[in-house]
Amino acid sequence: MTTNKLLTYWLALALIAVALPAAAFLQFPYDIPGIVDWNNDGTATGTVPDFIGLPGTPAAVSMHLAAGDGYSKMADGTGLYIFGFNKGSAFPASTFMKNTEFRAEMPAPTISYYEGQEFYLTLTNVGMKLRPDLFDPHSVHFHGFPQAAPVFDGEPMASFGIRMGFDLTYYYNLVEPGTYLYHCHVEATEHMEMGMLGNLFIMPRQDLYTRKTLVPVSGFTQFAYNDCDNLPPYNPGKTDFETTLVTLSGSMCGSTGYHVQKEIQFSDFDAIFHQKSLAADVLPFADMESSHYMLNGRGYPDTVGASVLNDAASIGKVNYYSQPIDSKVTANQGQRILLRLSNLSIQNFTTLEFNGPAFKVIGKCAKLLRGPDGKDLSYSANSVFMGPGETYDLILDTSGWAPGTYYFYSRNLNQLNNDQMERGGAMTEITII
Amino acid sequence: MLKLQFMKKISLILAAIILLLSVGQANAFIDGISGTSFQFAAREGRLSTPDGGNLLFWGFADTTPGGRASVQYPGPTLIINQGDTVTITLANELKEPVSMMFPGMTTLSSMVPALKQGRLSSLVPECEPGGTQTYSFRADKAGTFYYQSGSNQAIQLRMGLFGAIVVRPVLHKKLAIHNTVPFGLYSSTNGVRHPQVRLDYNNPTGIGGVAYNPSNSSDMSTVYDREFLYMVSEMDPKFQRWMEFEQDKINKPFDFSAWKANYWFINGRNAPDTMGMPLTSKNGVVSGSLQLPSQPYNCMPLFHPGERVLIRIINMGQDFHPLHTHGNHMRVVAEDGNLLQSSGGTGADLSWEAFTVTMAPGKTFDATFTWSGKGLGWDIYEDTATFRPYEYIADHIKTFTPFTSPAASGLTPKLPPQGLPVIMPGIQETMAGPNGSGSPFLGSKEALTPGEGGFNPFNGFFFMWHSHAERELTNNDIFPGGLLTMAGIVPWPATGDNLTVLDEYMP
Ligand SMILES: [Cu+2]
Numbered sequence: 024m025t026t027n028k029l030l031t032y033w034l035a036l037a038l039i040a041v042a043l044p045a046a047a048f049l050q051f052p053y054d055i056p057g058i059v060d061w062n063n064d065g066t067a068t069g070t071v072p073d074f075i076g077l078p079g080t081p082a083a084v085s086m087h088l089a090a091g092d093g094y095s096k097m098a099d100g101t102g103l104y105i106f107g108f109n110k111g112s113a114f115p116a117s118t119f120m121k122n123t124e125f126r127a128e129m130p131a132p133t134i135s136y137y138e139g140q141e142f143y144l145t146l147t148n149v150g151m152k153l154r155p156d157l158f159d160p161h162s163v164h165f166h167g168f169p170q171a172a173p174v175f176d177g178e179p180m181a182s183f184g185i186r187m188g189f190d191l192t193y194y195y196n197l198v199e200p201g202t203y204l205y206h207c208h209v210e211a212t213e214h215m216e217m218g219m220l221g222n223l224f225i226m227p228r229q230d231l232y233t234r235k236t237l238v239p240v241s242g243f244t245q246f247a248y249n250d251c252d253n254l255p256p257y258n259p260g261k262t263d264f265e266t267t268l269v270t271l272s273g274s275m276c277g278s279t280g281y282h283v284q285k286e287i288q289f290s291d292f293d294a295i296f297h298q299k300s301l302a303a304d305v306l307p308f309a310d311m312e313s314s315h316y317m318l319n320g321r322g323y324p325d326t327v328g329a330s331v332l333n334d335a336a337s338i339g340k341v342n343y344y345s346q347p348i349d350s351k352v353t354a355n356q357g358q359r360i361l362l363r364l365s366n367l368s369i370q371n372f373t374t375l376e377f378n379g380p381a382f383k384v385i386g387k388c389a390k391l392l393r394g395p396d397g398k399d400l401s402y403s404a405n406s407v408f409m410g411p412g413e414t415y416d417l418i419l420d421t422s423g424w425a426p427g428t429y430y431f432y433s434r435n436l437n438q439l440n441n442d443q444m445e446r447g448g449a450m451t452e453i454t455i456i
Numbered sequence: 457m458l459k460l461q462f463m464k465k466i467s468l469i470l471a472a473i474i475l476l477l478s479v480g481q482a483n484a485f486i487d488g489i490s491g492t493s494f495q496f497a498a499r500e501g502r503l504s505t506p507d508g509g510n511l512l513f514w515g516f517a518d519t520t521p522g523g524r525a526s527v528q529y530p531g532p533t534l535i536i537n538q539g540d541t542v543t544i545t546l547a548n549e550l551k552e553p554v555s556m557m558f559p560g561m562t563t564l565s566s567m568v569p570a571l572k573q574g575r576l577s578s579l580v581p582e583c584e585p586g587g588t589q590t591y592s593f594r595a596d597k598a599g600t601f602y603y604q605s606g607s608n609q610a611i612q613l614r615m616g617l618f619g620a621i622v623v624r625p626v627l628h629k630k631l632a633i634h635n636t637v638p639f640g641l642y643s644s645t646n647g648v649r650h651p652q653v654r655l656d657y658n659n660p661t662g663i664g665g666v667a668y669n670p671s672n673s674s675d676m677s678t679v680y681d682r683e684f685l686y687m688v689s690e691m692d693p694k695f696q697r698w699m700e701f702e703q704d705k706i707n708k709p710f711d712f713s714a715w716k717a718n719y720w721f722i723n724g725r726n727a728p729d730t731m732g733m734p735l736t737s738k739n740g741v742v743s744g745s746l747q748l749p750s751q752p753y754n755c756m757p758l759f760h761p762g763e764r765v766l767i768r769i770i771n772m773g774q775d776f777h778p779l780h781t782h783g784n785h786m787r788v789v790a791e792d793g794n795l796l797q798s799s800g801g802t803g804a805d806l807s808w809e810a811f812t813v814t815m816a817p818g819k820t821f822d823a824t825f826t827w828s829g830k831g832l833g834w835d836i837y838e839d840t841a842t843f844r845p846y847e848y849i850a851d852h853i854k855t856f857t858p859f860t861s862p863a864a865s866g867l868t869p870k871l872p873p874q875g876l877p878v879i880m881p882g883i884q885e886t887m888a889g890p891n892g893s894g895s896p897f898l899g900s901k902e903a904l905t906p907g908e909g910g911f912n913p914f915n916g917f918f919f920m921w922h923s924h925a926e927r928e929l930t931n932n933d934i935f936p937g938g939l940l941t942m943a944g945i946v947p948w949p950a951t952g953d954n955l956t957v958l959d960e961y962m963p
Pocket residue numbers: 164166206412780924
C-alpha cells in the first residue's frame with residue numbers, strides 16, 4: 024500500500040467513525056421481533072404477533088446485512104479477493120462495523136421466509152478494507168420481486184445505492200412464493216463478478232396451511248408453490264386464513280411437495296479480474312474469461328465439504344468462513360428433494376445434468392409451471408439449461424432409487440475445472456441413503 | 457468504479473429524451489415502414505458507439521420514393537398486414553453478392569440457392585454487386601419475424617444485414633372486446649372499478665392493438681396498449697476493423713475462434729443511446745437524433761400503470777442473451793411468430809411467465825408486461841383522498857409508524873405516521889442515479905443531491921430492462937452501456953382518469 028493509499032484508508036475509517044452515530048435511524052437492526060407496527064394500528068407492543076397464530080413465525084421479519092469486501096478460497100487453493108454481503112444481525116450498531124468488516128461471504132447469506140410475511144432488510148455499507156481508494160455505494164436488488172418499486176429495487180439508475188458508512192432499510196411484502204435471487208446492483212458488472220450474489224426464496228402459504236390444519240397433502244407438509252386449487256388466502260389482518268376448514272384439492276395438489284430442499288446457485292469467477300481489482304488495476308471487462316466455476320461459491324470437491332475456513336488470521340480475522348454454504352444433498356430413498364436452482368454468472372450459461380433418473384421441472388423464474396388456465400406445464404428432464412438471472416425449481420422423487428451417490432454437475436465441459444485443476448468446478452453430490 | 461464520463465454522456469442523451477418527451481414523439485406502436493412494395497439498397501455505413509467510437513457496418517436502406525433513403529442498422533422494420541404479398545427490389549451497392557430471405561414467411565420468389573464455382577454462395581437467389589434482384593413473400597401468419605441476407609451469412613449477419621418484420625393480424629383493431637374485461641381490485645378517481653389491465657384494444661378512441669388473431673371475443677391473451685421492439689445484436693470491434701482495413705483472407709485471415717463480442721445493441725444502439733430520441737423523417741424533414749444518422753430506432757418503453765405492453769424480442773446475434781425485466785414478470789405468449797396455444801381457439805394457454813427470458817440466436821419472442829404496484833404493501837401514491845387509475849385498493853392510504861431501535865429508544869415513535877414502511881436515508885448518505893425523482897412515491901418529487909437525478913420529468917418509476925449477462929452492460933470495456941434500457945412507468949395525469957386522455961409524453 025502506498026502512503027497515499029494508506030492516507031485514504033485512514034480518512035475512510037475516520038469517515039466511518041463519524042458516520043456511524045447517524046445510523047440511529049435503523050429501524051430493524053437485529054433479528055429481534057417487536058418493533059414493527061405490522062397491522063397499522065399505530066402501536067408497537069414490543070412483540071410482533073405470531074403470523075396467523077403460528078408460534079415461531081412472526082408476522083414481520085428482519086435481517087441486517089453488511090456490504091463490504093473479503094477473501095475467498097477456491098477449490099484449487101487460489102485465494103481471491105471478493106466483494107460481498109455478510110450477516111450482522113447479532114451485532115448492535117455500536118460494534119457492527121468492527122464485527123462485520125472484511126467478512127464478505129460468497130454466496131451471500133440465504134434469505135428465506137414465508138409468503139405473507141413482511142421483510143425489513145437493513146444494509147450497511149462497511150467499506151472495502153483492502154481497497155481504501157474505493158468509495159463505491161452498494162445496494163440489494165431483490166431480483167424477480169413481482170410488482171417492484173424503484174425505492175426498494177436497488178437499481179441505482181432509477182433509485183440509489185448506500186454510501187460507505189451509512190445504512191438503509193428495504194421493505195418487501197412477500198406476496199409471491201418462489202425461487203428468486205439477490206445481488207448488489209451498483210456497478211453491476213464489477214460488483215457481481217466480485218461476488219455480491221445470494222440465494223433468496225419464499226416458501227408458500229400452503230406450508231403454513233398444512234401446519235395449521237395438521238392435514239398433510241399427499242403426505243407432504245412442505246411445498247415449492249401453492250399447488251392446490253382451493254387454498255384459502257389469509258384474512259385481511261393476516262391473523263388466520265379466511266377459512267381453515269377446506270380439504271385441499273386439485274389436479275396438481277401436492278405435486279410440488281417435498282421432504283428435503285436445497286438452494287444451489289451457479290456462478291463463476293475470473294481470477295485475473297479479481298487480482299486486478301485487488302491491485303486497483305484497470306478492470307478488464309472486455310477480456311473477461313471465467314477460470315473458476317462454482318455452486319454456492321465453491322468448486323467441487325469443496326461443494327460437498329465442510330465450510331471453507333479462510334486463513335484470514337494473517338489479516339486479523341479469526342473464524343472467517345468465506346464460503347459457508349455447501350451444495351450437498353442427503354435424502355432417504357423414497358423422499359422427494361426440491362432443488363432451487365439459480366444462475367448468477369455474469370457471462371455464462373450452464374446446463375446442469377443429473378446422472379440419476381429423470382427429475383421434474385416444476386417452476387421457472389419463481390412461477391409454478393402452469394398455464395393461465397391452470398394447465399400443467401411441468402416436464403420431466405435429466406438436465407436443465409439456465410441463463411444468467413434465471414431460476415428453476417426441480418423435484419427429484421427418489422422412490423425406488425438405488426442407495427448411493429448421485430452427481431449433479433455442469434454439462435458444459437469447460438465448467439468442470441477449478442482453473443487448472445481437473446475433476447472440479449460446478450459439480451455436487453446427492454446422496455441417497 | 458464510477459465513470460463520470462458516462463454520466464456526462466447520459467446527461468446529454470437524457471436531455472434529448474426530455475426534448476423528445478416535451479414534443480410528444482414516443483409512439484404507441486413500433487417505428488417502421490409499411491406497405492407492400494419496397495425498394496431496398498444494401499450498402500456500407502458507419503454506426504456510432506457511446507464511447508466515442510464508430511464501426512463499419514453493412515445494412516439495408518429504404519430507397520423507396522419517400523423513404524429515409526440512408527443505410528441503417530438494423531435495416532428498416534417492415535410493418536405489414538397478414539395476408540399481404542410484399543415485394544422488395546434490392547439494389548446491391550456492396551462489393552460482394554447479397555440477398556434477402558424471410559424465415560417464417562411464404563416466399564413467392566425463387567427458392568433456388570445460388571452456387572458459385574460449384575460452392576454454395578447464397579441460400580436464395582442473390583444480387584450481384586451493382587445489380588438488382590426482386591424478392592417477394594406472402595405474410596400468412598401474424599407475429600414477430602425478421603429478414604436477413606442469405607449470402608455468406610457468417611460475415612454478412614455479423615456486419616448487420618438484417619431487420620425486423622412485424623405482421624399485424626387480420627383482426628388487428630377489429631374486435632370490440634374492450635368492455636368485456638372483468639373488473640379487478642383496482643379503482644379510479646370516481647370509485648368506478650377498472651379492470652386490472654387497461655386493454656385498450658379497439659377502443660374506438662383508443663390506441664391499443666393485438667399481436668395475434670384472438671380466438672374468440674373473450675380471448676385477450678395478446679391484446680396490448682403499447683408495443684416495443686427489442687431487437688438484440690452484438691459486434692466484435694476486432695472483426696469490424698478487420699473488415700474495414702484488412703479483409704485479406706489469404707495473408708491475414710480473421711481468427712473466428714477468437715471472435716468475442718464487446719458491443720451489444722438494442723435496435724441498433726448501445727446504452728445509453730438506446731434511451732435517446734428516435735430519428736424520424738416525415739415528408740423529407742428529418743428530426744430527432746441527428747447525431748445517430750444510421751441508427752434511427754431507440755428503445756425507451758414508456759407506459760402508464762395498468763397498461764399492458766407487448767415486447768417484441770428478436771435475437772439477431774450469435775450469442776445467447778438473458779433479458780431481465782425489473783419491475784415485474786413478462787408473460788411469453790409467442791415464440792418465433794407462433795402463439796403458444798395447445799390447439800386453435802384456446803388463446804395463449806401455454807404461455808409462461810419469467811423475470812428473465814433467454815434469447816437464443818435467431819429466436820423471436822412476444823411477451824406482455826403490466827405493472828400496477830399491486831401488493832407492494834404500501835401506497836405508492838401516498839395520498840389520502842382519491843384513488844388513481846389501477847391503484848391497488850388494499851394498499852390505499854396505508855401508513856406506518858417509524859420507531860428507533862429498541863435498545864436506543866425503548867420503542868419511542870421516531871416520526872409521525874408516514875406512507876413508507878421505512879425511514880429513507882438522508883440524501884448525503886445515498887448516491888442516486890439519473891432516473892430517480894428523489895421520492896419513493898409515484899408522481900412525486902423530492903430533493904436530490906445536486907448533480908443527481910434530473911432525467912425523470914414526469915416523476916415516474918423507472919425499471920432497468922437489460923441483459924443479465926452483466927458483462928454485456930459495457931461498451932468495449934467501459935461500464936455502463938450495452939444491452940440496457942430503462943422502462944418508465946409514467947403516472948396517469950393527476951386530474952381525472954379519462955382513459956382516452958393522452959398525456960404529453962405518450963400520444
Ligand atoms: Cu438481477
